[in-house]
Amino acid sequence: MPEYETHDFDVIVIGAGGAGLRAAIEANAKGLRTALVCKSLLGKAHTVMAEGGVAAALGNVYPEDNWEVHFRDTMRGGKMLNNWRMAQLHAQEAPDRVRELEEWGALFDRTKDGLILQRDFGGHRYARLAHVGDRTGLEMIRTLQQKAVADGVEVFMEVKVLRLLRDADGVVSGAVGYWRPSGEFVAFTAKSVVLATGGIGRSWMYTTNSWESTGDGVAMALWAGADAIEMECVQFHPTGMVWPMSVRGLLVTEAVRGDGGVLRNSDGERFMFDYIPEMFAAETADSEAEGDRWYDDHANNRRPPELLPRDEVARSINSEVKAGRGSPHGGVFLDIASRLSAEDIRRRLPSMYHQFKELAGVDITAEAMEVGPTCHYANGGVRVDADSTATTAPGLFAAGELAGGLHGSNRLGGNSLSDLIVFGRRAGIGAAEFAEGRTGRVTVDEGEIASAIEAALAPFERDGGESPYDVHHDLQTTMQSLVGIIRTGSELEEAMGKIEALEERAANVSASGGHQYNPGWNLATDLPSMLTVSRCVAQGALNRRESRGGHTRQDFPRPDPEMGSVNFVQGIPTSTTDTSGAGGTPSVRSITITPVPLPVMPDELKALMELKEAY
DSSP, rough: OOOOOEEOOOOOOOOHHHHHHHHHHHHHHHOOOEEEEOOOOTTOOGGGGOSOOEEEEOOOSTTTTOOHHHHHHHHHTTHHHHHTHHHHHHHHHHHHHEEEEEEEEOOOOOOOTTBEEEEEETTSSSSOOEOTOOHHHEEEEEEHHHHHHHHHHEEEEEEEEEEEEEETTSSSEEEEETTTTTTEEEEOOOOOOOOOOOOOGGGGBBBBOOOOOOOOOOOHHHHOOOOOOOOTEEEEEEEEEEEEEGGGTTTTOOOHHTTTTEEETTTSOOOOGGOOGGGGGGGGGGGGHHHHHHHHHOGGOOOOOOGSSSHHHHHHHHHHHEEEEEETTTEEEEOTTTOHOOOHHHHHOOOHHHHHHHOOOOTTTOOOOOOOEEEOOOOOOHHHHHHHBBBSSSSSEEGGGGGESSSSTTTOOOOOHHHHHHHHHHHHHHHHHHHHHSSSSSOOOHHHHHHHHHHHHHHHOOOSBOOOOHHHHHHHHHHHHHSSSSHHHHHHHHHHHHHHHHHHHTTTBBEEEETTOOOHHHHEEEEHHHHHHHHHHHHHHHOOSSSSSOOOBBBBOOOOOOGGEEEEEOOOOOOOOOOOOOGGOGGGGEEEEEEEEOOOOOOHHHHHHHGGGOO
């Protein structure tokens, strides 16, 4: 076995986005030796792509906003599949976390009175998103990484983590991976581990996610004995670019619609008025003229239909395209040019203006954008305890997009950034307390390290094996066509069969060249995670025989009250000996799925859901 370097800490955090940084800051503040391990360079996490704002009921624009309304919006947006305790903690603590960012140096846009300005987003009753133009995620990362580095958190950049490590009692006690620049292996031991590795979107052909979002964290948690929850609930953002090809899949922030942008079909019609669900009709503008008045003064607290929850908007766009009223390249038109002056667009949406001008030759101050639904966010993820973020694998904690529960079947825009800082902090506290409770020297199974290294190097030892790029392409095609925004039972069964076949192919891929910055090898080591996560999504979608939130089954087009009372929990039995999956991991066939009743909501929170005055 090749040599590997070792590092020992009290707490290691895997993932350096908003959740990972916030967790590391908190664990370090408790006086514990804390390491931050990231797949890319520090500051390059996918959090920077969250542009519109961070949702928190500060009440700076609408004083009547409060945590109770934010809680209700979140539960309603998730179609009640949410973990109510996570939604409660999120709504209650988000304002303090935003003010904390401000204390640490974040430069938010301001009201005329000098308070943090807040903008409208879909599904939020009030203007609630604190923002920095359309670069909010970037400002969050800048602030948190500066705080973490200044506080002395040790950072290990460009490390691809392969597996979690356990001690003789099955407690998660570290991780093994390799340095991407050199290809040399490295092992970490710790008294507790926090996973904050982000999303899963690279398994789909069209996605807003960057190259890092391969589902590593969810897969590693499952392999280590943790559970996943609601993996079928994948959010397709309504507005990803569909043309030009140079920017296909690139996110068009909801802030464009929050600042007045409208959706039009090929006939020039503002079609969203035709898709207002009955449950939203009373609070949504029902004509274009009334919608325009809303932008001026929020008359009667009614909202334009472009700011319905994301699942509603995405399905509406999909319906227009299927009806033959789509744009020339399979989307619809998002028009901000006729709504705001060029000066206002450049001031309020600077990133949108510059990136499309420079990358695609599209001037959003003068022309509409062609947009359509694109894979964006995993609402499901690793199952965690709401208060501590502990997973069902001892010693392992999880936060951010990686963790399931908060968003239910559909996430409201802006809740992702507040999720990162609320539960990132809680993960840091939970991991620190667990670490403080462990005494003695931490040990790991040397056999697990050897197995992970051997499996990682295997592609170099195969002559004539398949290219990992071909397997990845076929996986993306399968997920895009069979496990996309609209699903059917027969297609999901077909997808499960194809994923099993792809797993066999992935177990025989080859890599050529050296170990240093080898993208083919990196992809070969990503495939096991992507296949595991893809199987979870397809399996969960097959079992959820209803349409709810971001999950739509064409053969079960309505919500089912019985289905709406359970979460689907997936796992890999710890007793499994089947390691025939790609990279020596448990086969996707070993993943089990079980319906678990939703936690019972306390009466005082049920009352909030029933109060019309609260919404």
